[in-house]
Amino acid sequence: MKIVFMGTPDFAVGALEALVEAGHEVVAVVTQPDKPKGRGKELQQTPVKVCALKHNIEVFQPIKIKTPEAVEVLRGYKAELFVVAAFGQILSKEILEMPKYGCVNIHASLLPKYRGAAPIQWAILDGEKETGVTIMQMNEGLDTGDMLTKVVVPIEDCDTGESLFDKLAQAGAKLMVETIPQIEAGTITPVPQEDAFSTYAKMIKKEMGYINWKKEAVVLERLVRGMNSWPSAYTYMAGKTLKVWEASVESGENKAEPGTVVEVTKNSIKVQTGKDILVLKQIQLEGKKRMDVGAFLLGYKVEVGTVLG
Numbered sequence: 001m002k003i004v005f006m007g008t009p010d011f012a013v014g015a016l017e018a019l020v021e022a023g024h025e026v027v028a029v030v031t032q033p034d035k036p037k038g039r040g041k042e043l044q045q046t047p048v049k050v051c052a053l054k055h056n057i058e059v060f061q062p063i064k065i066k067t068p069e070a071v072e073v074l075r076g077y078k079a080e081l082f083v084v085a086a087f088g089q090i091l092s093k094e095i096l097e098m099p100k101y102g103c104v105n106i107h108a109s110l111l112p113k114y115r116g117a118a119p120i121q122w123a124i125l126d127g128e129k130e131t132g133v134t135i136m137q138m139n140e141g142l143d144t145g146d147m148l149t150k151v152v153v154p155i156e157d158c159d160t161g162e163s164l165f166d167k168l169a170q171a172g173a174k175l176m177v178e179t180i181p182q183i184e185a186g187t188i189t190p191v192p193q194e195d196a197f198s199t200y201a202k203m204i205k206k207e208m209g210y211i212n213w214k215k216e217a218v219v220l221e222r223l224v225r226g227m228n229s230w231p232s233a234y235t236y237m238a239g240k241t242l243k244v245w246e247a248s249v250e251s252g253e254n255k256a257e258p259g260t261v262v263e264v265t266k267n268s269i270k271v272q273t274g275k276d277i278l279v280l281k282q283i284q285l286e287g288k289k290r291m292d293v294g295a296f297l298l299g300y301k302v303e304v305g306t307v308l309g
Helices: 010-021 047-054 068-076 119-125 161-185 217-226 293-299
Strands: 002-007 025-030 035-037 042-044 081-085 103-107 130-137 147-154 233-237 240-250 261-264 269-272 277-285
Touching: 002 010, 002 047, 010 025, 010 047, 010 081, 010 161, 025 047, 081 161, 103 161, 119 130, 119 161, 119 217, 130 161, 147 161, 217 233, 217 240, 217 277, 277 293
Parallel strands: 002 025, 002 081, 081 103
Antiparallel strands: 035 042, 103 130, 130 147, 233 240, 240 277, 261 269, 269 277
């Protein structure tokens, strides 16, 4: 099938690779403009652009996809289908109706639950046991289009935002390739979403990683995993930012104020929370490398009674 692919971050790369490998004619890739990054402020290509150039696919990077000029460029590709995966811009009705088979989106949740920008992180933060990918026929709403196909992905107790991101990217790429022949054959019955069951997964911001020690340990452990790898869960120790990369929950009575270090072992720092103990296993103190607590304690002494936050 003749396809225009729209995507920007790493999440979308696997789907583009899968479409090329499956033999589809990807006539163009549409991605966000290059942005300056790092101290030198050098322009950095999006991961999807890098992938497209590797396959000698034409790249289009409009600042705004809805402008008349951009719309005419898209029309010129004469694609049968637009495949969208974390592109980062809203498509107009004119664009949505342009290809023969419309526009489909690879969405990283089991719609209608977790519409919005950060479905992967929120599934972990909310303690879900499973999530998945939905291939959706796009409309003018925010992730409100009819559902075409789905695949369920279990959430393991050790999954982080990063590991789940990778699993869903892989699952989405495979599902998209499996769905296209069904779209072409007309064998899919689109299923409307029930708005009553929808949840909005708002964008993750850096301050959301702050650890409020008054919350239960089980909630904070999910925060640690959900915010890994960005923006990370964090607290403060001796006036410095302390990022927490890995932690577990241990039952324990409230014998100290939340945020108080109640025990230090060879390989862990145990902190009182609003309910139970959060056991810190991998941390990163401001100015230092990320490391297991055992290695950290070899060069930094943490006393019982130290208050974090």
